[in-house]
Amino acid sequence: MTQEQTDLTIANPKMSARDVKVFYGPKQAIKGVSIDVDMDHVTAFIGPSGCGKSTFLRTLNRMNDTVASARVEGEITLDGENIYAPTMDVVQLRARVGMVFQKPNPFPKSIYENIAYGPRIHGLAAGKADMDVIVEKSLRRAGLWDEVKDRLNDSGTALSGGQQQRLCIGRAIAVEPEVILMDEPCSALDPIATAKIEELIHELRGRYGIVIVTHNMQQAARVSQRTAFFHLGELVEYGVTSDIFTNPRQERTKDYITGRYG
Amino acid sequence: MTAQRLPTDWKSDAMRKRIARRYGAERRFKLAGLAAVALSAAFLAFLLFTMMGNGLRGFTRTEIALTVDFPASPLLLDPNAITDEALANANLPMVTGEVAKKALGGDADALLSPTAWISIRDAIKADPKILSRTETIRVPASTAIDLAAKSKGSPEAEAEVARLKQQGVLSTGINWNFLTASDGTDPTQVGIWGAFKGSLLTMLVTLLLSFPVGVATALYLEEYAPKAWWTDIIEVSINNLAAVPSIIFGLLGLSIFLNFLHLPRSAALIGGMTLALMTMPVIVIAGRNAIKAVPPSIRDAALGIGASPVQVVFQHVLPLALPGILTGTIIGMARALGETAPLLMIGMRAFIATPPGGITDPATVLPVQIFLWSDEVSKGFVEKTSAAIIVLLVFLLAMNGLAIYLRNKFETRW
Amino acid sequence: MTGPAILLLLAGLGAIAWVSARARALRLQTVARATGRRDAVHSLPGYHGWYVALWTLIPAGLFLAVWANVSPGLVTQAVLADPAAQSLPLDAFSRSAVLGEARAIATGLQSGAFNPASQALVEPYSAALNTYGVAGAVLALILAFAGGAYAFTRVRPDFRARTRVERLVMATLLVASLLAIVTTLGIVASLLWESFRFFSMVNPIDFLFGLKWSPQSAAMGYGNDDAFGAVPLFWGTIFIGAIIAMIVAIPLGLMSAVYLTQYASSTVRKWMKPILEVLAGVPTVVYGYFAALTVAPALRDLAVSVGIHGASSESALAAGLVMGVMIIPFVSSMADDSIAAVPQSMRDGSLAMGATTSETITRVLIPAALPGVVGGVLLAVSRAIGETMIVVMAAGLAANMTANPFASVTTVTTQIVQLLTGDQEFDSAKTLAAFALGLVLFIVTLLLNIVALRVVKKYREAYE
C-alpha cells in the first residue's frame, strides 16, 4: 500500500460486508468480498461483465433471496446490524436499502400510484394530503416534478426511458431509504437522459448512501468518490475514485481501465 | 419544497405492529392459495372416490347356487341331441322358475335375474351329461337381491338375503356379462360391449377423417399458404371452430348429415363425421405448433441441396413434427371419446341391444350409454352407470398417458 | 359386381400402373443418361410411377363417386318401367316403402317380404341392380385404362412428372384447409336456414324478449304465440354459466394459479398442475352424473335443513357448482399464462421496495395481468354457457326466472337437447326452435371469443 492512498476503513460505516461469498447452486459467483460503504460518498462498482457486480449489489438488500438457487455466506451489516440475521426483517431492510434496476421498471399504474406504492405498503402517509406531499417531494427530488406535475394520472409506462428511470428513482426515494443501490441505471438510456441521471445522483449524494454499478468507467469517474473494481467474483481493488483511475495499485485494475480487457 | 420528513422510525411500536400485520396477511394469502389448490384436488378425489365406491360393485354380481335335479325337472331334452334349436325350444326360462321355486322356496321369480336361465343353458351346452344327474349351478340373482347383498336394499329383499345366506347359496362372482353384453332392460343383464364397440367404430371414423385433413391443413397453413385474405379466413375459421360449443356441431350434423344428405340415423358413421369436424381444429392447432417448432435451418438445408418444397415438407418437416402432431391427435381423440351432446342430436341415444356390426348400423357410444343409464329409475343402474364411467375414465387416462409419454419421449430441443 | 371388389380391382390396377411406369421411366432414363446430357432427366422414376397411377385412379374414382349417386335413381326408373311395377300403389309414401323393401331383399339385407307387392319387384330389382352395377364397373375400368394409358405414353426421361404430382399434392392440401371454411359455412348456413324457418312461424321479438317458455303447449296445438319466449332460458344460462360457475371458478382458478406459480415448490408444481388438468379432461357426462347423483341431493337436503323454500332436487346451484369445478383448470391455466407474461422486472421492482410476496401479487402482478385474466374469464364463460351435459343432467327443465340458486332453472343447451330428442316432426316450430336457440348460442359464444382473443392479444403485445 502506498502512502498517498487513504485508508478506507471507517469507524462507523453505513453498510459493511465481511468475507461475503455467494453461490448459485454449486457455482461460486462472489469469492470473499469485504467492503465498507458510507453515506457521504457515492460508491461505484466496476468490472467486466459477469464478474459479479450485480450479484454483490443484490446481496446488500437481500434481493438474492428471490433467486431459489442463490446462497450467501459471510456477514453484511447495516448500522452494525447483520442483515442476514434471523431477526432482520427483509421487508424493512428493503425499505431502508432501496434499489434501482438496469431497465426502468415502472409499474403499469399512474405516475402518482408508482410513487405512492412504497409509502402505501409501508404505511408512511397519514392521509391523502400527506401522500400528495410525499409524491410531490419525491418527484421533485427525482427531478421529474416539472415534467409530470400536470399528468400525474398518466401511466408511468407512457414516459420516455429516461423519465421512467427517474420515476423509479423517485419511487425508491419515496420511502426515505438510507441507502440506494443502482444497477447500471443508465445502460438503457440515451446520453442526454444519462446526463440527467448523473446530475440527479450528485444532488442525492449526502442525503442517501449511494452505490452504483456501472460498466462505463467515465461514468464511474464522473459520479463516484469511491470505486471498487471486481474481477471474477473477487474485489481486486477498492479506493478513492481518482486514485483508482490515475494510479491503480493492481496490475489487473490497470489492465481493465486502460481497456486491455473487459 | 415542503417540510423535511424525518427518516422513518422502523423500531417504533406502531411500525412493528404494522409489519406483523402485513406478515399475517401474507400467511393468510398463501394459505388461501394452498386451500384453492387443495379444494380443487379434493373435489377431483371426491368425484373419483364416489365413482369407484359405486362403480366397482358394478363389476361383480351376486349369484345364487341353484341345485337342479335335471331328471326330476320338467325339462325335455335329449342329452345326445343338444342343438341351439333344441335348447331354444326347451322353454328354459319357465323350467328355471320351477326349479328355483323348489330349491329356494318363497317367491323364486323375485330372487333370480330374468337372465338366470341363460346360465343353465350354458351349463347344459358345456356338458350335456349333467342332464342325467343333479347339478349345482350358480345363476345371477335379481337386482333387488343383488343390491341388498352388496349394499342396501328394500327391507323385504334384505330379509330374503338373510334367508338365502342361511341356506349358504349366496356368493359373489365377477360380472363378465358387464363386459360382454349390451344395453338391456334389467340392470343385471346389461353390459357395455355394445356401447364400447360403438365408441370404437365412431373413433375410427373420426380418426380417419380428421387426421389426414387436419395434418394437411396444418401443413398448408404453416408451409405454403400465402399471406392473403382467404388464408386469414381459413385461420379465423379454424380458431372459431375450436371454440364453438360441441352441441352446435350436433345441430350441424342433424341438419346437414341427417336431414339434408339422409345418411343413416344413429350410425357410427355420422357420429364419427360430426366428431371429426370438432377434432379437426384441435389437430390443426397442435399440428401447426409442432410444425412451427421445426427449425427453419432444416428446411434451408434441404432446399439448399435442391429438394423441391413438397419434398422438403414430406421428407424432412413432417417426420420431425409427427410426434407433436400425434400428441395433439391423441388429446383431440380423447376429447371426442368423452363427448356426449352432439351425439344426442344425431340420434345416438336410441336403445341399442345388439352391438353394431358396421359403421352404418345404429349404435351408441360409452358416454351416451352412461347418460342413458343415469336416467333409469331402477336402482341397480347406479352401479352400472358408475362402472361404465370407470371404464371410460380408464380409457381416457390411458390415452392421455400415452400422449404425455410421446411428448416426453420425443420432445426435442433444437 | 360389388363395390369393394371394384375398389380392390382399381387399387390393383393403380399398383400395376405405378410399378410399370416406374420401370419404364428407369429404363428410359438409363438410356438418356448414357447420352451424357445433364438436363436430359427430370424426375425420379418414382414420380413417374405416381403420375401414371394417379391418372389411373382419379378419373375412375371420380366416376364411381358420381355413379354411386346416380345409379340408384336409374335402377328405380328401370324397375318402375318393368311390367311388375304396374301394380304399385299410387301414393308416394307406400310406393317408396314397397320399393325400399324390394331393394332390401334384392341386396340381401332382408330375407323375406312382408308385402307381396315387394316380392314381385325383387326380380326386376336384382336384374336392374346387376345391369347398372356391371355397367358402372365396366365404365370405371375403361376410364382407368384410358387414363393410365394416356399417362403412360407421356413417360419420357425429361417429362416433368414430379412437378405434376407435386401440383396435385398442393391442391389436395389446399382443399383440405378449405374444409374448415366449408364447416363454418355449414354451421352458419344450417343454423340460419332453420332459424329462418322458425322465425317465419314465431315472431323474433317474441322469441328474444318473451318471458314464457312452454314449447309443449305449442306442440299440443295452443298456437305458437307466447310459447317461445326464451328469456327464462337466457337467464338460466347466465345464472348457471356466467354467475354461479364463475363464482366458483374464478377465485379457485386464480388462487390456484397464483399459488402454483408464486409459492409452490417445483415438486408440488410438477404434481399439482397435471392433477388440476385432469379436471378438464373428465368427460362432461361424468360431471353431470356426479352433479345429479351426489351434489344435487346433498344441496337439497342442506337447503331443506336450513329452511329454504323452493329447494328442488335439480338446482341451478348443483349444476353451477360442478360446472365451476370443471372450468377451474381453464381459468387457472389462462391466469398462469397471463401472470407469467408479466415481466420479472415488475416483480423485482415491487419486492425491492419492501413489498411482501402477497402485496406484490395483489398490487402489481394481478393488476398488470388483468387484461389477460379477463380475456381468460370471457373464454371460460363462453365455454360454460355452451356446456350441455352438466345442465341437462342436473339443472332441470323448469323455465323459471328465479335468482334462488336452490330452485331449478333451465338453459339454452338443455332445451336444445330437450326439443330435439324424443318424438319430433322436423318442421314443427318446436324442433326448429332448437336451431334458433343454437343460433343465439353460436353468436354469443363467437362474440365472447372474438372479444376475449382481442383482449388477450392486446395484452400480450403490451409486454413484447
Ligand SMILES: Nc1ncnc2c1ncn2[C@@H]1O[C@H](COP(=O)(O)OP(=O)(O)O)[C@@H](O)[C@H]1O
Ligand atoms: N440467477 C442466477 N443463477 C445462476 N447464475 C447466475 C445468476 N445470476 C448471475 N449468475 C452468474 O453469476 C455470475 C455473476 O453475474 P452478475 O452478478 O450478473 O455479473 P455482472 O453484473 O457483473 O455482469 C455470472 O457468471 C452469472 O452467470
Ligand SMILES: [Mg+2]
Ligand atoms: Mg449486471
